Amino acid sequence: MRRRLLGVALAVLLGGGVVAALVLGNLGSGVTVVRGVIGSEKKPFFDDPQVKAAFAKHGLQVEVDTAGSREIAAGVDLSTYSFAFPSSAPAAEKIKKDRGVAATFAPFFSPMAVATFEPIVATLTQAGVVSGTTFDIKKYLEIVDKGTRWDALPGSAYKARKRVLLTTTDIRTSNSAAMYLALTSYVANGDDVVRGADAKVAERVSPLFLDQGYSESTSEAPFEDYLAMGMGKTPMIMVYEAQYAARLFAADGSISPQMRLLYPSPTVLSKHTLVPFDENATEIGRLLTDDPEFAELAAKHGFRTADPGVFAGLAEGTPLTRDLVDVVEPPTYDHLEQLVAMIEERYL
Numbered sequence: 143m144r145r146r147l148l149g150v151a152l153a154v155l156l157g158g159g160v161v162a163a164l165v166l167g168n169l170g171s172g173v174t175v176v177r178g179v180i181g182s183e184k185k186p187f188f189d190d191p192q193v194k195a196a197f198a199k200h201g202l203q204v205e206v207d208t209a210g211s212r213e214i215a216a217g218v219d220l221s222t223y224s225f226a227f228p229s230s231a232p233a234a235e236k237i238k239k240d241r242g243v244a245a246t247f248a249p250f251f252s253p254m255a256v257a258t259f260e261p262i263v264a265t266l267t268q269a270g271v272v273s274g275t276t277f278d279i280k281k282y283l284e285i286v287d288k289g290t291r292w293d294a295l296p297g298s299a300y301k302a303r304k305r306v307l308l309t310t311t312d313i314r315t316s317n318s319a320a321m322y323l324a325l326t327s328y329v330a331n332g333d334d335v336v337r338g339a340d341a342k343v344a345e346r347v348s349p350l351f352l353d354q355g356y357s358e359s360t361s362e363a364p365f366e367d368y369l370a371m372g373m374g375k376t377p378m379i380m381v382y383e384a385q386y387a388a389r390l391f392a393a394d395g396s397i398s399p400q401m402r403l404l405y406p407s408p409t410v411l412s413k414h415t416l417v418p419f420d421e422n423a424t425e426i427g428r429l430l431t432d433d434p435e436f437a438e439l440a441a442k443h444g445f446r447t448a449d450p451g452v453f454a455g456l457a458e459g460t461p462l463t464r465d466l467v468d469v470v471e472p473p474t475y476d477h478l479e480q481l482v483a484m485i486e487e488r489y490l
Contacts, residue, residue, distance in 0.1 A: 172201045176422045179218055181229035181317060182208040182360045183382055184414065187443045196435050197426075204426060210360065211317035212482075215475065225423035227416045229382075230317050232475035234415030247416040247427030249436070250445035253466055254321050254412060256308065256404040257368055257386055258378035261299035263402050268297050275463060277404040279329045282308075286349060292377070300377055305353055309364055309379040312357040314486050317412070319351065322380045324472035325410045326350060327481060335470070338477045344484035352488055361385065369396050382412055383462070384444030391442055391456050405463055408470040414445070 180188065187193055188206045197204050209218050211228035215236045220226055226237050231248070238246055256277045266272040271281045285306050292300045313319040327336045330346045351357070358364050365385050368376045386403050389396045418424040430436050431448065441452040454464050472478060 173198065173203050174201055174422055175203045175205060176224045176426060177205045177207075177222070178225040178227055178416075178423065178426075179209055179214055179220070179223050180206045180227040181211045181214070181414070182362055183229060183318075183385065184227065186388070187440065187445070190439065190443070193436075193439050196433075196439065197429070200425070200429060202422070202426065202429075210315050212320060212479075213315065220419070224420050225416055225418045225426065227414065228317065229412045229414050230321065230472070231413040231415050232472055232478060233317065234413075234417050236475040237417045241417065241419060243417050243419065245418075245424075247418070247431045248413050249416065249427070249430035250440045250447045251411045251413045252382040252384035252445055253409045253469070254318070254325065254406060255381055255383040255386065255409070256378055256406060257365070257381045258402050258404060259373045260400045260402055262373065262377050263404070265292075265295050265298045265300060269295050272404060275402075275404050275461065277406045279326060279406050279408065282306075283326065283329060283346070287346070300373065302374075302377070307350065307354055309354060309368075309376050310351065310357060311361055311364060311380075312359050313351045313482055314489070315359045316357075316361065318361040318380060318382060319357070320478060320482065321410050321412055321472065322350070323347060323481065323485075324478060325406055325408055325470065327473070328408060328470050336473050336477060336481055339480040339484050341484065344481055344488075348485050348488050351485060373400075382444075383446075387444030387453075387457070387460075387462055388442070389444075390460050390462070391444065403461055405466070407468045409466065409468065410470055410472050411466075 185206065185208050188204060211230050211233045214226050214228045215233035220241065228234050228237070234246055263272055269285065271278050271285065290306050291304060292298055292302045292306055295306070310322050311319040313323060326347050327343050328334065330343045331340065336343055361382060364376065364379050365381055368379045416427040416430065418427050437447040437449050437452050440447050441456055446453045457464060473481070
């Protein structure tokens with residue numbers, strides 16, 4: 143009995159030694175943990191096992207928290223992170239300036255788009271708002287100015303007695319709503335970028351947000367409603383093209399035959415810009431920008447990269463537009479925030 147107990151004890155000690163050796167070996171394997179804060183729309187990319195494996199090849203383990211891009215620029219304590227990765231260039235520029243960063247990386251981007259349904263496309267085509275896959279912002283604003291309801295549009299297949307409005311996220315917290323504001327304010331300002339607190343522009347575009355009622359704080363929730371609840375809940379929604387494209391490329395059945403993607407004219411690009419605070423984060427930015435493996439993985443998640451051929455290859459045979467023509471720049475961070483503040487006052 144004593145020998146058996148001694149044998150068990152030795153086995154436990156040996157097993158513990160093996161475990162300890164494995165742990166010590168892993169600690170000494172050269173894997174560097176790098177923490178960042180990102181826009182929520184990039185979370186599926188960083189959670190992808192293939193992306194994690196690609197970073198591991200370079201001795202990196204990337205851990206991320208999520209926040210709204212406007213929140214990252216103004217409300218998040220960045221001292222605990224190695225990088226910030228908002229989904230807008232203006233937000234990244236503010237972070238770069240505030241933190242005294244020398245260089246940033248813009249590895250991928252996504253145009254703003256309108257996710258909708260075939261009956262809505264038919265109705266808006268008859269109303270002159272839609273032509274092919276183009277959503278005319280100027281003509282859309284004219285309909286909004288009149289307070290037009292869906293059931294009042296000639297030949298409308300959507301008989302809801304509610305205003306013709308795109309569903310967006312909350313302009314007070316979300317970057318996708320701010321990008322929507324950027325393109326609508328451009329048109330409302332006579333096809334020119336707004337340069338601050340323009341009362342006339344704010345007066346015209348405020349109903350686009352205020353008349354929606356409750357709005358979600360992140361872009362994921364309304365898009366999930368669009369996918370799950372259909373036209374009755376969300377006839378049309380402002381999205382990042384990448385959200386729609388990722389589901390198309392996944393071929394998981396979430397994009398039904400009745401669903402359509404339209405491109406606003408004009409549109410703006412959501413430029414996902416990484417701001418590094420140390421050398422490890424700089425390496426992550428370089429890999430995301432220059433390494434073909436990461437370009438392919440980003441495209442799989444719906445993002446466009448510096449190599450247009452990667453996205454185009456996946457988009458072939460889909461309704462996604464390869465060439466974007468009518469693209470405008472968003473206002474500077476400060477000017478856009480001034481306009482947001484004027485709209486925010488109207489919520490009270």
